[in-house]
Amino acid sequence: MNILIMGPAGSGKGTMSKKLHDEFGVAHISTGDMLRENVKNNTPLGHQAKDFMETGRLVPDELINEMVKERLLRADVEKGYLMDGFPRTLVQAKAFEDITKEINKPVDIVVNLKVDVDTLAARITGRRVCKNCGAIYHIKNSPSKVEGICDVCGNATVQRPDDTLEQLQVRLKEHTTNTEPVLDYYREKGLVQDFEASRPADEVWLEIKQAIEAIF
Numbered sequence: 001m002n003i004l005i006m007g008p009a010g011s012g013k014g015t016m017s018k019k020l021h022d023e024f025g026v027a028h029i030s031t032g033d034m035l036r037e038n039v040k041n042n043t044p045l046g047h048q049a050k051d052f053m054e055t056g057r058l059v060p061d062e063l064i065n066e067m068v069k070e071r072l073l074r075a076d077v078e079k080g081y082l083m084d085g086f087p088r089t090l091v092q093a094k095a096f097e098d099i100t101k102e103i104n105k106p107v108d109i110v111v112n113l114k115v116d117v118d119t120l121a122a123r124i125t126g127r128r129v130c131k132n133c134g135a136i137y138h139i140k141n142s143p144s145k146v147e148g149i150c151d152v153c154g155n156a157t158v159q160r161p162d163d164t165l166e167q168l169q170v171r172l173k174e175h176t177t178n179t180e181p182v183l184d185y186y187r188e189k190g191l192v193q194d195f196e197a198s199r200p201a202d203e204v205w206l207e208i209k210q211a212i213e214a215i216f
């Protein structure tokens with residue numbers, strides 16, 4: 001089973017990815033982790049990527065595609081893959097199509113997590129962080145015992161500078177601009193299933209699980 005998972009920050013993508021890995025044995029492949037691992041192990045591809053990263057340039061698509069291909073041929077992908085954060089652009093989606101054809105592991109389903117702006121806004125603007133120990137609170141969902149004071153260490157809790165409505169709107173707009181063409185590409189192939197992810201995680205998971213079981 002080969003899965004792509006998409007959704008903005010705050011959509012619960014990390015939680016669902018873990019559940020998909022545990023339930024179906026698919027290899028969870030995050031391109032960020034993959035890149036860091038190649039650099040750390042100083043693989044030939046990692047070595048090339050490092051040159052770009054150290055000079056502040058974007059790692060080119062061709063290099064990322066090579067890494068993805070190499071990653072998909074490893075033993076732990078036997079039961080399938082779960083791609084997280086890739087393909088991010090239409091160019092990458094088309095390249096990914098070529099790769100998966102070549103190794104005969106086509107995409108079976110694109111799990112698209114949709115969250116309404118109000119839910120994301122409530123999740124993000126209610127977040128408070130302890131400046132001292134990093135403990136995270138939410139003014140409604142998990143407040144500290146005394147407002148504005150960390151339960152763990154007694155220091156002040158604050159709102160992160162980018163946890164604002166303005167920043168959320170900027171991030172959402174970026175996400176939409178980048179992912180819409182990719183989603184449209186897979187929608188045309190009939191592979192996208194949308195999940196309303198504003199609801200509790202257990203409900204969302206049950207639907208995703210059923211959708212995947214229905215395919216196989």
Ligand SMILES: [Zn+2]
Nearest residue numbers: 130133150153
């Ligand atoms: Zn603290």
